[in-house]
Every structure is written in C-alpha cells, then in structure tokens.
Amino acid sequence: MKPSLLIVFTVWAMSILTAVPSHAEEWKEIKDKHFVVYYGSAMSSEEAGRLLRQAEKYYDLIARQIGYARYSNFWTWEERVKIIIYDDQAAFMAKTGQPAWSKGYADRHPKLFESKMIVTYRQEQEFFNGLLPHEISHLILHDFLGPQTSVPLWFDEGVAQLQEAEKRAVADRLLQRLVLEKKQLPLPVLMELDIRREKNSTKVTLFYVQSLSVIDFLLTQYGSDAFARLCRQMRDGKSFAEALRLAYGHSFDSVQQLEDKWINSFRN
Numbered sequence: 001m002k003p004s005l006l007i008v009f010t011v012w013a014m015s016i017l018t019a020v021p022s023h024a025e026e027w028k029e030i031k032d033k034h035f036v037v038y039y040g041s042a043m044s045s046e047e048a049g050r051l052l053r054q055a056e057k058y059y060d061l062i063a064r065q066i067g068y069a070r071y072s073n074f075w076t077w078e079e080r081v082k083i084i085i086y087d088d089q090a091a092f093m094a095k096t097g098q099p100a101w102s103k104g105y106a107d108r109h110p111k112l113f114e115s116k117m118i119v120t121y122r123q124e125q126e127f128f129n130g131l132l133p134h135e136i137s138h139l140i141l142h143d144f145l146g147p148q149t150s151v152p153l154w155f156d157e158g159v160a161q162l163q164e165a166e167k168r169a170v171a172d173r174l175l176q177r178l179v180l181e182k183k184q185l186p187l188p189v190l191m192e193l194d195i196r197r198e199k200n201s202t203k204v205t206l207f208y209v210q211s212l213s214v215i216d217f218l219l220t221q222y223g224s225d226a227f228a229r230l231c232r233q234m235r236d237g238k239s240f241a242e243a244l245r246l247a248y249g250h251s252f253d254s255v256q257q258l259e260d261k262w263i264n265s266f267r268n
C-alpha cells in the first residue's frame, strides 16, 4: 500500500468521536442498503452517489468471494457503515487529529471496526480502486470472524487486498520471480510477522504481496465454501493451523503443505 494513501485511514481510536460529523456542520448524506455517505461541500451529489454505488458493489463482491454472504445476516439497516468524506486532507487532519507524517500500516483500529466507519477525504480515482475496497473487506472479514477473534495480521491484510486489481497483478509478477529465486518468506515467518513493527521495507513489501497471494491461492484453487469454513473455524476459536486442517483436510493438512502447494502454483 502506498504510504501517502495509508495516511487517510490511519485514524486513531482516540479520534473516532471527533471524526463523526456533528449537526452543527454542513453535512449532506446519501444512503443505500449497507452504507451511508456523509460528505461536505467539496463533493458533488453525483460524486457521492458514485462512491455509494461503488461501496455497495464491493460489498456484494467481497461478501460472495470470501463466503460471508452464505452465512451472515448481512449488516442491517441500522448498522450501515458510515463513510465520512472530509473536503480535503487539511480538514480531515484537523478533525481527526491525524498527523501528516503518520504512514504506518496501522489501519486496524478496534473502535473503527466496531462502529463500522470509514473516515477519509475527497480524492482521486485511486481511492475507488484501492482504499475503498480494502477497508470494506476489513470490515466484512471482522464481521464474519466476530469481535472475539484476533485475526492474524497477514490473513487480515491478504483478504483486504483481494479487490485491489492492480495490486494483484503486481503481486503475481513479483512473486513469480521471487519464488523462482527462492526469495519468498517461508509461510510460518509470514504468519508471525508483526508488520506494525517492521522497519525493513523489503520485508514489508513481501508481507503484503505474499499475504495477498496466499489468500488468493486458497480462494482460486479451493473456492469460497472452503474459505468460509476456514473463517468459521477461526471464529469458533481454532488457531489458523487447526482451522486450516479442518477446512482443507482433503487437500492439505498443515501450513507446510499449504506452502508447498502455493509454491507449486507458480511453476505451472
């Protein structure tokens, strides 16, 4: 993820309350089945409508892709996700207290997930193809796994990138080469990596592309039903390794075997 864009969603838990539009401010709103967009004067109603349609489209795509649509009751009317669009970066920073230098991979904030909010500011097309589906995917996955489940970081970020088409293409090309040169991270290392503390930028890049690639491999090769079973086992308290065995036992029953099959997929 590009650091400059990451800033947008790095909203600290502390600032959540101040990020919510108050009635004293001039906010317009537009809503559909799962989302309500609050926007300021810089955004036209056409733009807001386009954003809302995109959000709904991504919701359906992602929910189906990871098998959530089959199990969940879907977010109800009262629990719509709020998408809050400030007019510009300066207003966003002033209201959320978000520092301009903040560019860590810190888009996991429990309070943000609980309150189902995406807070950002008006920007270009890249937002629609990148951060919007990314954040919606995080929200759906967390809803699927429930508030008690601590989602492994790599798993969370792998799912979040699924609808970022450009990133998938880059990840494929990069990993094709890295796997041939045997320079990929071993999966047990990937799965333990705490990217929030990682200073090595190559490792950070590898973390993101490999996380995406492994999740993409599971979904492409074995489908969304198996993936949904994996998520449900994790929700029921199983570790990733146990959940993997229970959901994919016919195909592989350990992280090592998953790694072997994933690596082989680059050799075909």
Ligand SMILES: [Zn+2]
Residues within 6 Å of the ligand: 107, 134, 138, 156, 157, 160
């Ligand atoms: Zn993320």
